[in-house]
Amino acid sequence: MKVKNRIITLCSSLLCSLPIIIVSSFTVAVADDDSSRQAQQLINEMFSASRELNYDGIFVYRRGNRIDAMRLIHKADANGERERMVSLTGYAREVIRDGKSVTCIFPDNQAVMVEKSRPQKLLTAQLPEPIEKIADYYEFSVTGRDRVVGRATWVVNIVPKDGYRYGYQLWVDEESKLLLKSELKDDSGWPVEQILFTQLDVVEDIPEQLLEPAISGSGYTRYVGTSDDIPVHAGDGEWRVTWMPAGFEMSDHEKQAMVANDMPVDHMVYTDGLAIVSVFVEKLENDPDAMQGPSRMGGVNAFATLSNGYQVTAVGEVPQKTVQLMANSVVQGR
Amino acid sequence: MNKNYREQISVLMDGELDDESLSILKDLSDNHEHRQIWCRYHLVGESLRGNLPSHVDLGLADRVSAAIKNEPNILAPKRTVTHFLKPVLGFAIAASVAVVAILGVRHTGTGPSITPTQSVAVHQPDITSPQLANLSTEQETQQVSPTYKMPANATARLNRYLVNYNEYRTNAGVQGMLPYVRIVADEGEE
Numbered sequence: 001m002k003v004k005n006r007i008i009t010l011c012s013s014l015l016c017s018l019p020i021i022i023v024s025s026f027t028v029a030v031a032d033d034d035s036s037r038q039a040q041q042l043i044n045e046m047f048s049a050s051r052e053l054n055y056d057g058i059f060v061y062r063r064g065n066r067i068d069a070m071r072l073i074h075k076a077d078a079n080g081e082r083e084r085m086v087s088l089t090g091y092a093r094e095v096i097r098d099g100k101s102v103t104c105i106f107p108d109n110q111a112v113m114v115e116k117s118r119p120q121k122l123l124t125a126q127l128p129e130p131i132e133k134i135a136d137y138y139e140f141s142v143t144g145r146d147r148v149v150g151r152a153t154w155v156v157n158i159v160p161k162d163g164y165r166y167g168y169q170l171w172v173d174e175e176s177k178l179l180l181k182s183e184l185k186d187d188s189g190w191p192v193e194q195i196l197f198t199q200l201d202v203v204e205d206i207p208e209q210l211l212e213p214a215i216s217g218s219g220y221t222r223y224v225g226t227s228d229d230i231p232v233h234a235g236d237g238e239w240r241v242t243w244m245p246a247g248f249e250m251s252d253h254e255k256q257a258m259v260a261n262d263m264p265v266d267h268m269v270y271t272d273g274l275a276i277v278s279v280f281v282e283k284l285e286n287d288p289d290a291m292q293g294p295s296r297m298g299g300v301n302a303f304a305t306l307s308n309g310y311q312v313t314a315v316g317e318v319p320q321k322t323v324q325l326m327a328n329s330v331v332q333g334r
Numbered sequence: 335m336n337k338n339y340r341e342q343i344s345v346l347m348d349g350e351l352d353d354e355s356l357s358i359l360k361d362l363s364d365n366h367e368h369r370q371i372w373c374r375y376h377l378v379g380e381s382l383r384g385n386l387p388s389h390v391d392l393g394l395a396d397r398v399s400a401a402i403k404n405e406p407n408i409l410a411p412k413r414t415v416t417h418f419l420k421p422v423l424g425f426a427i428a429a430s431v432a433v434v435a436i437l438g439v440r441h442t443g444t445g446p447s448i449t450p451t452q453s454v455a456v457h458q459p460d461i462t463s464p465q466l467a468n469l470s471t472e473q474e475t476q477q478v479s480p481t482y483k484m485p486a487n488a489t490a491r492l493n494r495y496l497v498n499y500n501e502y503r504t505n506a507g508v509q510g511m512l513p514y515v516r517i518v519a520d521e522g523e524e
Contacts, residue, residue, distance in 0.1 A: 095514040278499040298516045
């Protein structure tokens with residue numbers, strides 16, 4: 001309403017064709033703004049819904065020319081959040097996650113890996129940065145409505161403003177606000193990765209047994225990461241990433257003793273508020289397992305390089321060139 | 335340039351070039367003038383079929399070619415090709431040349447390349463027989479290209495990194511638990 005008033009005032013105070021141009025450009029700007037704000041609000045609501053609701057669903061996951069089906073079960077109660085994801089195709093791998101740990105079960109390798117989980121700072125924690133800041137590097141819009149799993153959804157588009165990050169298209173359930181479909185897109189708009197729920201039940205309660213692993217894991221090799229991080233002191237920060245895309249900042253830095261590994265690993269986390277890149281640095285001495293070069297897992301790219309006997313690896317849901325440039329820019333010393 | 339060469343280009347466009355003559359691919363990636371012929375032939379074909387877009391960028395192939403020459407590092411072979419095989423409408427002509435340029439680089443094998451078998455996930459080939467169909471071309475690539483060093487045991491380290499990365503991703507991303515899909519999914523060969 002305010003906008004309309006302003007436009008009317010403008011019209012009456014200016015003459016002839018000029019106001020027409022001004023009016024039309026105003027209308028467009030206002031529409032973009034509204035769409036951007038609606039998109040940002042939907043993302044925040046989706047984030048809360050995914051944490052706070054109890055649900056049990058099946059989705060398909062496509063990357064490259066491969067497609068798989070997974071079951072995702074999420075429970076939130078007074079004890080916090082618990083989640084379990086199981087592959088329904090190929091090997092029955094599982095990931096079970098609670099406030100304390102992440103357990104990955106690999107029946108194909110007869111291995112169980114347990115790492116520490118990072119509880120949310122707040123239960124309602126949303127994106128790590130105010131969404132207005134993220135909007136400096138991505139354009140948000142609600143592009144329309146669609147239907148997924150028989151439910152009405154909003155379609156949210158997040159398009160990066162440069163080629164160093166991926167874009168997202170999200171289908172958000174109008175009712176529950178859960179994410180029902182998502183696409184991760186490269187700079188040509190090609191979906192690197194797609195997730196699509198084919199069944200989803202939002203329920204009052206999730207029975208405990210649904211969160212238990214289907215595989216006993218007895219006889220499996222267990223790799224357990226130490227639960228304590230080694231604190232990083234100011235003088236320790238000798239590793240630095242000297243190049244990153246505009247808007248990226250370090251959000252965390254810690255030394256971790258990871259699974260099956262005595263040497264502490266420097267783990268630096270960089271984010272532009274939406275995309276996250278982890279840079280790991282660990283000492284290798286004549287290690288035959290030293291890695292060099294690119295690697296990829298669905299939409300996650302990794303690039304490994306060696307620097308003075310240290311393994312430097314950048315991992316992130318960003319284009320290959322971004323992890324490569326970041327990994328190669330890591331230097332020791334000030 | 336002889337008549338035979340032009341014929342070869344024409345045959346290549348029809349997809350009927352035999353294996354011996356495939357060296358033309360490398361030549362196309364190296365030779366600006368020959369690339370121009372390739373582009374013109376496609377233009378002629380498309381215009382005869384009435385498919386011309388309103389704007390045709392003949393310089394794209396050269397720019398792609400130049401960019402590849404200046405880039406010592408690598409294009410993951412399969413995905414890059416897929417990418418270029420789905421060109422933006424209206425650039426189909428020039429983009430098809432880009433595919434050739436990349437094939438040329440792979441054949442000459444001057445740059446390092448990632449082998450298609452490498453993936454971050456714990457790798458196990460035995461369950462994935464449907465992919466055998468792709469094997470012949472992949473082996474070819476492996477033979478001609480030096481590879482980055484990515485030992486089998488490195489996947490354990492990468493998995494570890496991914497779990498730790500995901501923990502931040504889960505807390506901060508727009509997809510909640512979904513990043514773990516990459517650990518649960520059996521990557522195998524793409």
